Amino acid sequence: MITGHFGLAAAVKSVERPVPLWALMLATVWLDVLFTPLLLTGVERLDPVPGTTGGYGNKIIHADYTHSLLGALVIASLTGLLAARWWGRRSGTVIGAVVFSHWLLDLLVHRTDMPLLPGDLGGFPRLGLGLWRYPLLTAIIEAAIMLAGTALYWRAATRTGGSVRRVAVVTGLMAVVGAVTLALDVAGV
Structure with a gap:
């Protein structure tokens, strides 16, 4: 769902102009960024879905800390508070909400592997x-979310008097990132 996450960040940028696009893009995948060192150290893990050979979504993700409901809320809140120190309360709230949006989008695609509490406390x-x-x-x-987010970003950026060249470059980069991440997802990388 990486592509979908990036599309959502672009859509948010279309209505929240003061928040830097790079911060929104990072916020939308922040749970996965934090997941990576936990995966590498064995705290969280990926297991193949029995009977599959790989590919898109053929992993059971045991991200019991970063992707638990409470864990995601805590990470989103702390990230939002930190962002508020740099960009103000409203932008911090937006960043925190975008971090949590990751969990909501993942809820759609994940198999039943997302716990409510960190470490799957309570079972x-x-x-x-x-x-x-x-x-x-x-x-x-995912492609529809990315296309919609990119289109919303394009429309908002051109209406606010942004440089057409800069808007075209940024939109083009978003389209390339979206296509590449979707291709990697589908390939199971």
Whole structure:
């Protein structure tokens, strides 16, 4: 869902002009950024879905800290507070909300592997609607989110008097990043 996350960041930028685009792009994947060292140290892990050979969404993700509901809320809140120190309260709130949006979008695609509490405390049922079971549909939805976000960004940036060349370059880069991340997702990389 990386492409979908980036599309959402572009859409948010279209209405929240003071927040830097790079900060929104980083915020939207922040849970995955924090997941990476935990994955590399074995604290969180990826397991293949039994009976699959790889590819798009064919991993069960045990991100029991970064992608638990409470963990995501805490990370989003702390990130928002930190961002507020640099860019003000409103921008900090936006950054925090974008960090948490990651969890909401992941809820759509993940299998039931997202715990409510960090470390799966309490053993509550895990969440996930499992859209990854339908790779083509998931890819179409991700591409649509990216296209919509890019279009909203383009429209807002050109209406506010931004340099057409700069807007075109940034929009082009977003399209390339979206295409590359979607291709990597579909390939199962």
